[in-house]
Structure formats: C-alpha cells, structure tokens
Amino acid sequence: MSADAFIHADDIRSMFSSAMSDMYRAEVPQYGTLMELVSDINEQKLADDASLRDGLVRNDELDRIDLERHGAIRLGKPEELFTMRRLFAVMGMHPVGYYDLSVAGVPVHSTAFRPIDDTALRRNPFRVFTSLLRLELIEDEDLRTKAEQILAKRDIFTADAIKLIYLAEKNGGLTRIQAEQFVTEALETFRWHSDATVSLETYQTLCEAHRLIADVVCFKGPHINHLTPRTLDIDAVQRAMPERGISPKAIVEGPPARNCPILLRQTSFKALEEQVYFVGDTPKGTAGTHTARFGEIEQRGIALTAEGRNLYDTLLSATRQAVQINAGGSNARDYETELSERFVAFPDDYETLRVEKLAFFHYSATEAGLNAASTENVGTSVNDLIDRGYLRADPIIYEDFLPVSAAGIFQSNLGGDAQKNYQEHSNQGVFEQCLGVTVRDELALYAERETASLKQALDDLGIKKNVA
Ligand code: OOG
Numbered sequence: 001m002s003a004d005a006f007i008h009a010d011d012i013r014s015m016f017s018s019a020m021s022d023m024y025r026a027e028v029p030q031y032g033t034l035m036e037l038v039s040d041i042n043e044q045k046l047a048d049d050a051s052l053r054d055g056l057v058r059n060d061e062l063d064r065i066d067l068e069r070h071g072a073i074r075l076g077k078p079e080e081l082f083t084m085r086r087l088f089a090v091m092g093m094h095p096v097g098y099y100d101l102s103v104a105g106v107p108v109h110s111t112a113f114r115p116i117d118d119t120a121l122r123r124n125p126f127r128v129f130t131s132l133l134r135l136e137l138i139e140d141e142d143l144r145t146k147a148e149q150i151l152a153k154r155d156i157f158t159a160d161a162i163k164l165i166y167l168a169e170k171n172g173g174l175t176r177i178q179a180e181q182f183v184t185e186a187l188e189t190f191r192w193h194s195d196a197t198v199s200l201e202t203y204q205t206l207c208e209a210h211r212l213i214a215d216v217v218c219f220k221g222p223h224i225n226h227l228t229p230r231t232l233d234i235d236a237v238q239r240a241m242p243e244r245g246i247s248p249k250a251i252v253e254g255p256p257a258r259n260c261p262i263l264l265r266q267t268s269f270k271a272l273e274e275q276v277y278f279v280g281d282t283p284k285g286t287a288g289t290h291t292a293r294f295g296e297i298e299q300r301g302i303a304l305t306a307e308g309r310n311l312y313d314t315l316l317s318a319t320r321q322a323v324q325i326n327a328g329g330s331n332a333r334d335y336e337t338e339l340s341e342r343f344v345a346f347p348d349d350y351e352t353l354r355v356e357k358l359a360f361f362h363y364s365a366t367e368a369g370l371n372a373a374s375t376e377n378v379g380t381s382v383n384d385l386i387d388r389g390y391l392r393a394d395p396i397i398y399e400d401f402l403p404v405s406a407a408g409i410f411q412s413n414l415g416g417d418a419q420k421n422y423q424e425h426s427n428q429g430v431f432e433q434c435l436g437v438t439v440r441d442e443l444a445l446y447a448e449r450e451t452a453s454l455k456q457a458l459d460d461l462g463i464k465k466n467v468a
C-alpha cells in the first residue's frame with residue numbers, strides 16, 4: 001500500500017479529540033456548559049483586545065483555540081502505560097516530560113502525551129496528562145497484593161484497538177476507514193463504566209488507603225477524568241462560573257495574572273457524583289457512588305527557559321510557604337495577594353523576558369527586514385535587528401504541565417483528607433521502563449524550536465550566522 005493512502009496522524013488526533021469531547025459532553029453535562037462559557041469569554045476577549053488577536057493570528061494560533069483541550073487519565077499497571085504509548089503514537093502524540101507527584105502526596109508519576117513539532121502543534125495541540133499508579137507506595141502489603149491481583153485481571157484495550165495499533169506500526173499509518181475504526185475502538189478505553197470490578201467493601205478499603213488508588217483499581221478502565229478547554233481569560237471565566245451553576249476551587253493554580261502570561265494557569269471544579277454498581281448480592285450489584293470526573297479550565301502563556309523556570313519555582317514556593325490555603329479556602333485572597341507581590345520580581349514585558357533569556361521566542365523576519373536585506377547588509381546582531389524592526393520575536397506557548405499545579409488539581413478533586421507524605425520519591429527510570437521509551441525533555445524541545453526559527457529568520461534576511 002502506498003504511503004499517500006494514509007491519513008495524517010494529525011488528522012487522526014483531531015478526529016479523536018473531537019470524538020472524546022462529544023463523548024465527555026454526553027457523559028458530563030457541566031462540561032458542555034463550561035465549553036459555552038469559555039467560548040463566550042474567548043470571543044469577548046478577542047473583540048476587546050486587538051493586540052492579543054493580532055498576536056494569535058501571527059502565530060497561527062487563532063484557529064486552534066477552539067479545538068484546544070487536554071485530558072487526563074490514570075493507569076494501573078506498566079503494560080497499560082506501554083500500550084497507551086503505542087496507541088497515542090498512532091495519533092502523533094509522544095511522551096514529553098516526567099512529573100513526580102508523590103512529593104505532593106499523590107501516589108503516581110506521570111507524563112504528557114502530546115504532539116511535538118510546530119506544524120503538528122498548530123494543527124491540533126491535544127494532550128493527555130497520563131499518570132501511572134505507584135502500587136509500591138501502598139504501605140499495607142496485603143492491600144498492595146490485592147490491588148495488584150485486581151488489576152492483573154483487567155484488559156483496558158479492545159482487541160480491535162490492539163490490532164489497529166499493530167497495523168499502524170507495521171504499515172506506517174492507517175487509511176481513513178481504519179482510522180475511523182481506530183478512533184471508535186480507542187474511545188472505548190476512555191469511557192466511563194458504572195459497573196465496578198470489586199465489591200463495595202473492597203472499594204472502601206482502597207479508598208481508605210487513598211481515594212486515587214480506589215479510582216484506578218476498582219474500574220474496568222481509565223475513564224477520562226477531565227477535558228480542559230483553553231481560555232484567553234481565566235479570571236473572567238472563574239468569576240463567571242457561579243452564574244452558570246459551576247463552583248470552582250478556591251484559587252487559580254500557577255502564576256498570577258500578568259500582562260505577559262507565563263506557563264499555565266488552571267482552575268477546576270467537581271463535576272459529577274457517579275452512580276456505581278459494585279460487585280454484590282443482586283444481579284445489578286450494590287449501588288453506591290464515586291466522584292471521578294471533574295471540570296477544569298486553563299490559560300496558557302509563554303514557555304520559560306530553565307532560568308525562567310527556576311525563578312518561577314522559587315517565587316511560587318516562597319508564596320506557598322508564606323500562605324497555606326486552608327481547607328475551606330477562606331484565605332484565598334491572602335494567597336493571591338502574596339502571589340502577586342512575590343511575582344513583581346518576574347519581569348512582565350516580553351522584551352525583558354527575551355533579553356534576559358527567561359522565556360522562549362519564535363523569530364521571524366519582518367517585511368521591513370526583507371526589504372532592507374534586499375538592498376543592504378543588515379548586520380548580524382539579533383538585538384539590533386529587533387530594535388530596527390527587521391526581526392520579530394513572538395512568544396512560544398507553553399504546551400506542558402506544572403507538577404505543583406497538577407498536585408493541587410488532583411487534591412482538590414480527590415477531596416478532604418487525601419494529603420499524605422510518601423517516603424519514596426521520583427523514579428523516572430522505572431517510569432520509562434514501563435513506558436518502553438525515554439520521555440522527551442520539554443525544555444530541549446522549546447530550545448530547538450526557538451533556534452530553528454531564528455536560523456530560518458536570519459536565512460530569510462540573507463544572514464549566515466551560527467546560532468546554535
Ligand atoms: C491529573 C491532574 C493534573 C493538570 O492539568 O495539571 C492535570 C489527574 O487528576 O488525573 O490534569
């Protein structure tokens with residue numbers, strides 16, 4: 001079969017992300033309400049802020065805003081992660097970054113499956129934050145063995161999904177008909193199942209060890225637990241949520257509101273208490289409930305260099321040490337004030353972020369630059385070319401996640417007394433063994449994109465310069 005009979009992986013990802021969104025909208029009605037709110041506020045923001053709109057158009061980002069979302073799943077065993085990696089690869093999504101959440105009392109480690117190159121990100125940046133349960137963190141040995149036995153019995157992929165993954169790997173792609181079938185089969189893995197695989201009693205015992213453990217172990221598959229649209233104004237959405245019957249968590253995770261948004265700001269809300277039938281004495285099972293699925297929104301800003309990220313981490317941890325949010329969130333305003341005050345130390349204009357190498361930029365030659373370069377030697381200094389308006393630097397958007405924010409999202413949705421401290425920490429090596437490959441380093445990916453854009457821009461201006 002010739003390669004051109006294959007549908008592009010980016011198109012399979014778009015089909016999948018849209019099918020997932022439809023499924024989640026049907027399963028979790030508040031997700032639909034949230035999507036409408038986000039879309040209304042994005043429209044308003046674009047109408048009010050011409051420079052934001054121009055920037056998005058220039059970066060080819062405007063069209064992707066409405067498509068844009070991320071989801072999250074939690075897996076139970078190494079083979080699941082291994083096959084999930086192969087399933088996402090069919091859609092051009094690859095593991096980027098390693099997140100250790102055990103430090104925040106959540107017994108998982110994670111990666112984000114996402115597209116990697118500029119073109120793929122522009123087409124559809126759909127990502128899935130994927131966590132693997134760390135059973136070794138269950139202290140009670142009997143309970144750990146029991147959880148392992150329960151998980152050993154389940155198979156989260158359909159036989160046809162596995163066949164199509166093999167086919168895509170063997171042939172180097174899927175035809176449209178195969179891709180459609182693949183999307184249908186893959187979706188089955190992410191669906192909610194109201195029949196638990198265990199009794200109510202086992203569920204409760206696992207919940208006592210950690211609610212997250214119960215969420216992963218007791219069900220037939222890794223139900224998608226949220227789908228997050230990207231908003232252009234998270235504070236406006238947070239304020240408007242109660243009017244539409246949604247009550248968000250007390251604080252927005254991540255950096256404070258700024259003129260130049262950095263990294264990622266997120267907030268979430270509890271969406272649903274599910275009816276669950278536990279294995280029991282009646283044919284239908286013992287009825288009970290489980291809260292698994294929630295809603296989340298996010299606002300994305302510029303990706304930071306290692307230096308910028310260090311500054312972010314330092315300021316955030318100082319804030320968190322100064323103000324600890326209490327259970328009811330009644331001191332949320334104190335936290336926000338502290339956060340804004342600390343972040344005064346983080347430059348808030350793009351030119352300073354660029355010159356101080358705190359953030360990543362996409363370079364391009366301007367019309368004026370191309371005109372000048374056709375008649376004169378424009379020089380080789382990047383800063384000089386920027387000052388003369390011959391080169392433009394636009395923010396590269398952060399495509400990844402933040403471990404402290406992720407822990408906050410996990411905790412607010414697990415509820416109550418889930419906070420625990422685990423002795424064991426980060427274990428990227430074991431995670432990668434389960435995955436079957438090493439994860440990509442997100443900072444290296446941003447740096448490559450910046451360097452490639454600068455090289456292209458300088459080439460366009462007729463400048464041969466080693467920018468490596
Ligand atoms: C994942 C929580 C993390 C984010 O956006 O940081 C996350 C989960 O609850 O499974 O989705």
Ligand code: NI
Pocket residue numbers: 070071072129226228296409
């Ligand atoms: Ni999320």
